[in-house]
Amino acid sequence: MVWKLVKDAPVEKIKDTPFASYYVSHGKNLYPSNAAGHPWTASFIQSKDDPIASLHEDLAAEQKARATYEYLINVSDDPGVTDTLRFLREREVVHFQRFGEALCIVQEHIDKKKYY
The missing domain is CATH 1.20.1260.10 (Ferritin, core subunit, four-helix bundle)
Incomplete structure (x- = not known):
């Protein structure tokens, strides 16, 4: 769902949004992380x-x-x-x-x- 929402977004629409910092590191690819941007790790599983x-x-x-x-x-x-x-x-x-x-x-x- 996330990829579908951003796959066709032009870079001009990404600039100056909270998604811009994510885009700089990961492009439009999915990179599992929490809402604060911390990458997912197996330590989340108890x-x-x-x-x-x-x-x-x-x-x-x-x-x-x-x-x-x-x-x-x-x-x-x-x-x-x-x-x-x-x-x-x-x-x-x-x-x-x-x-x-x-x-x-x-x-x-x-x-x-x-x-x-």
């Missing part, structure tokens, strides 16, 4: 050798993504972009629900009496 902790981390990540899409929708003035963001936001809600179901299954398994 994991433990504990399925309950990991599922809680997944649940939190889905809610953070949903909130980010809502903030983007609030500042979008392009109907096509807004529709895409709404779809992506709803996808995060479904992911959250599925992770919640997985958490219930794991907790039920752990709480089940074990017979050996």
Whole structure:
């Protein structure tokens, strides 16, 4: 979506915008970073050798993504972009629900009496 929005933008329209500093470093190519411009790293992903902790981390990540899409929708003035963001936001809600179901299954398994 981001590439589609900028692929045909002339350099004159990019100058004197917040996108200009990004363009100087990366052109119109995608370069994963957060809103402050810090590059994405694997340190953004948290994991433990504990399925309950990991599922809680997944649940939190889905809610953070949903909130980010809502903030983007609030500042979008392009109907096509807004529709895409709404779809992506709803996808995060479904992911959250599925992770919640997985958490219930794991907790039920752990709480089940074990017979050996």
